[in-house]
Amino acid sequence: MAVERLCKVCGTRIRVYNTIQNKCRDCTIKNAKPIPQRGKQARLWETFRDKVAIPYLDKKYGHVCSIPGCNETTKLDVDHIKKRGSHPDLRYDVKNLRYLCRPHHIEETDKLHWSKKS
Numbered sequence: 388m389a390v391e392r393l394c395k396v397c398g399t400r401i402r403v404y405n406t407i408q409n410k411c412r413d414c415t416i417k418n419a420k421p422i423p424q425r426g427k428q429a430r431l432w433e434t435f436r437d438k439v440a441i442p443y444l445d446k447k448y449g450h451v452c453s454i455p456g457c458n459e460t461t462k463l464d465v466d467h468i469k470k471r472g473s474h475p476d477l478r479y480d481v482k483n484l485r486y487l488c489r490p491h492h493i494e495e496t497d498k499l500h501w502s503k504k505s
């Protein structure tokens with residue numbers, strides 16, 4: 388059973404179907420908080436990568452791709468040597484990380500991906 392009442396934000400008349408509904412659709416949407424698009428684990432990894440892993444790798448190896456013969460210093464990714472899926476305990480271990488340029492990172496990922504399918 389519908390009841391008419393006033394929106395508590397803007398005062399327009401609204402038809403409500405339950406007792407907790409007290410705002411019109413426009414006010415509900417306008418006052419809604421955005422849903423975070425990144426999960427908690429992704430935010431934790433990004434913080435660890437930016438504050439711990441990158442400074443460690445820069446100090447220890449320099450800001451360069453770790454593949455021998457590659458001298459790329461821009462667009463570097465932090466890569467896990469032993470992958471997270473098979474070694475979850477090494478996810479936040481800086482000794483298990485290295486820099487890879489984007490093409491080598493894609494190549495490594497594709498090599499791993501295709502070896503699993505075979």
